[in-house]
Amino acid sequence: MAKMNFNDYGRCMATYNSWQNAVLFDLCEQIGDEERRRDRNMFFTSIHNTLNHILYIDLRILDILKTGQAGPYDARTIVADDFDDLKEQRIRIDREIGAFVDANDHAWQDGIRELQGLDGIKRKLPRQLFLMQLFNHQTHHRSQITSELHKMGIDYGITDVPLTPDLPL
Template sequence: MAKMTFDDYGHVMARYNRWQNDVLFKLCDQIGDEERRRDRGMFFKSIHATLNHLVHIDIRILGIMKTGEAPVYDAHGTVADDFDTLRQARRDLDAEIEAFVTSDDHDWQDGFREFTGVDGITRNLPRPLFLIQFFNHQTHHRSQITSELHKMGLDYGITDVPLTPDLPL
């Protein structure tokens, strides 16, 4: 690879995202349902609620990237109450993300989306910016969960993007 393009960025980050989510869900499976649902004082209170938030918002952002539209925003939306169902939703979504970023259709990168942020300001933003937000948002909330897992004595392991297994470069 002579240089890395925006498309390459999407490919790498989708693979990284899937890898990190697999690690996260394996660790969260080890702590059991009671610990996942315990109010830990996190922004979304529990690990389970934070995992739900990630899937919910990822569905929303993927919709923006695919169509320019998104489902109604609900910061506390629940995708799945059951952990196994939530894990499968995460796996399916990660596969959908990878398929989207590796597709030959790049027309979405030319689009804009009017977006009102949590600050109440409406902006007209290029849709590729949502790809960056997509992965940034995931990293932000995964770090909240990994911090809680660390407090419980679980080592999350490597998080370095260049060490992602099977990088598509």
């Protein structure tokens, strides 16, 4: 592929995030529930809570992309307290993100969403920006978790986007 458009970007990033989430959840499964829930002085205290936060924000952003709306924000929201449930929901949402970016109708990209931010300011923003935020937000918080795994002596492995298996190019 000589060029990438925004649709290609979305498909590549959905594939990348699905891959990275699978690696992360496999490693987190290996460390056990006690280590996942340990207070590590992270922003959301633990690896488990951070995984929950990523999923919670993904659900909110998907709502914004699909409907233009998101309910009230609550940083303490726990989507799934059980790790197996959290992992199943992660897989389901990654598939939903993939289906969204694979959809044939990309007219959504031209839309503008007016939302009030957590700072109380209303903004009119292109819907494309929210898709970018979804991927950026996942990467940001996965890095917090991989830093904790590194401290535990666990090698997270490759995170480079161009090395994503099965990139849809």
